[in-house]
Amino acid sequence: MKVLVCVKRVVDFNTRIQVKSDGTGVQLDGVKFSMNPFDEIAVEEAIRLKEAGIASEVVAVSIGNDKSQDTLRSALAMGADSAVLINADQEVQPLAAAKALKTVVEQQQPKLVLMGKQAIDDDANQTGQMLAALLGWPQATFASELVIDGDTANVTREVDAGLETLNVDLPAVVTSDLRLNEPRYIKLPDIMKAKRKPLDTLAMADVAGGETAMIETVKTSAPPQRQAGIKVDSTEALLAELKTRNLV
Amino acid sequence: MSNILVIAEHANGQLNNSTARAVACAKAIGGEVTVLALTASGDEVATAAATIAGVSNVINLQDVSNGHALAATQAPQIAAIADGYSHVLAPNSTFGKDLMPRVAALMDAPMVTDIMAVHDARTFDRPVYAGNAITTVKVPDSVAVVATVRCASWAPEAGEQAAAAVESSANSAALPTHTRFVGLVSEQGDRPDLQAADRVVSGGRGLGAAEHFALVEGLADKLGAAVGASRAAVDSGWVPNDLQVGQTGKIIAPELYIAAGISGAIQHLAGIKDAGTIVAINKDPDAPIFEVADIGLVADLHQVLPELTNAL
Secondary structure, rough: EEEEEEOOEEOOOOOOOOOOOOOOOOOOOOEEEEHHHHHHHHHHHOOOOOOOOOEEEEEEEEEOOOOOOHHHHHHHHHOOOEEEEOOOOOOOOOHHHHHHHHHHHHHHOOOOEEOOOOOOOOOOHHHHHHHHHHOOOEEEEEEEEEEEOOOEEEEEEEEEOOEEEEEOOOEEEEOOOHOOOOOOOOOHHHHHHHOOOEEEEEEEHHOOOOOOHHHOOEEEOOOOOOOEEEEEHHHHHHHHHHHHHOOO | OEEEEEEEOOEOOOOHHHHHHHHHHHHHOOOOEEEEEEEEOOOOOHHHHOOOOOOEEEEEEOEEEEEEOHHHHHHHHHHHHOOOOOOOEEEHHHHHHHHHHHHHOOOOOOOEEEEOEEEEEEEEEEEHHHHHHEEEEOOOOOOOOOEEEEEHOOOOOOOEEEOEEEEEOOOOOOOOOOOEEEEOOOOOOOOOOOOOOOOEEEHHHHHHOOOHHHHHHHHHHHOEEEEEEOOHHHHHOOOOOEEEOOOOOOOOOOOOOEEEEOOOHHHHHHHOOOOOOOEEOOOOOOOOHHOOOEEEEEEEHHHHHHHHHOOO
């Protein structure tokens, strides 16, 4: 069974986000980028399926400019067999991304598509579900456990009410939540090996699948900041303050 | 004028109050508000939705597949009746986050996740970068607005109205059979729902061990509060994942939030920034939680929590 895993290059999760004063976006110059952490979990899950003998081949896909090759090389170093870059210099929103990925899925014919539940830059949480809809496939979002059972998969999902389990026919789209696994550290020899693995490039225009409406970003602003309040020095003083404010 | 369809969230015949929050956002957009209840049987959910202030109509769409809210089977039902509506909204709970992108793709419309504020019928504020930036976005006139509504930003309208008209409907769309509900494990017990509660007491790494979580639960029960936790407490296996508060867990807006032994990582703070009053109890005076706390107490929670519980 072939597994396709989708990865996005995003601002590193440790970066302190600075909103530009002219409202045109956040400061991206001189900022460290890495693989979206949720996608890293998806790659790890795909590799584990291969190590368990369930997946035969793992193909990593990314959409972005040339720099997204670095992200794909990381996926290859983790253990993916080959990679496809959909080359796009402009912003690609989730619906357009899903349409492009649909084209790649039709070319690659995987039985399973894995990706993070959301990217930590736009926090959209849309692409996996949109891809599943366009393909007419099942979706299992926010996965914390994935068990392949023949032609179906049992997926445990982190939902507001607790842990929900779905059984879906394959092929399916599964999006990973934080607790699906802990991604491995990449070792130096694997980075060297990854350089020799195949990485194909497709032009966004060739896989876009027609015109897609875009949401316009009018401006970006900094969120209102909460201010520190008062300090109290004892449980009694805390209780008195809560009573004064009519909170207990 | 806008003609807004709001998808009701419900379980076990109970309407979730996230629906009323989505209706509050729909009212800010302005226009006629129709609530769509996708149910397997019964009219409790539709009847409850009809009394939310500001709702003009309710559609009770009944299909045997709606016994559990599966995006794969509910999205086609919604897309089939969405024609003629200018907006399709759902709460940004895991229910809405799972469902709405599938609806949007079937409608060939881009989607707005997590509406915090409404500028006009097509222009909204939404958070990006874990709430560290806010973008103002505009949906083009060529498509319907498909969006989820950030529950913490929209208080449900107080009070009820005389029930709006409820129309019964049947599904006309072809529905897939490739997705099956197996089960749900829930450990919430008798305490209030974390996302709906007026008061929340949360515990973090500072508790030190799973058994010390009883201190948090004791105070919560005395206050009639829900129990929450930081990611550190969940990752340590002390409490189930559905108690996690933060950007990657639940985003909440209670009137009173008490954080015990929580240092205040950015992703946790992103989940509580809309809270009314934040109380922080932590023995580390430099913990970032104190930078946002309205009332801070630098002390050992193992001493403070029992004292507070007993004094109440």
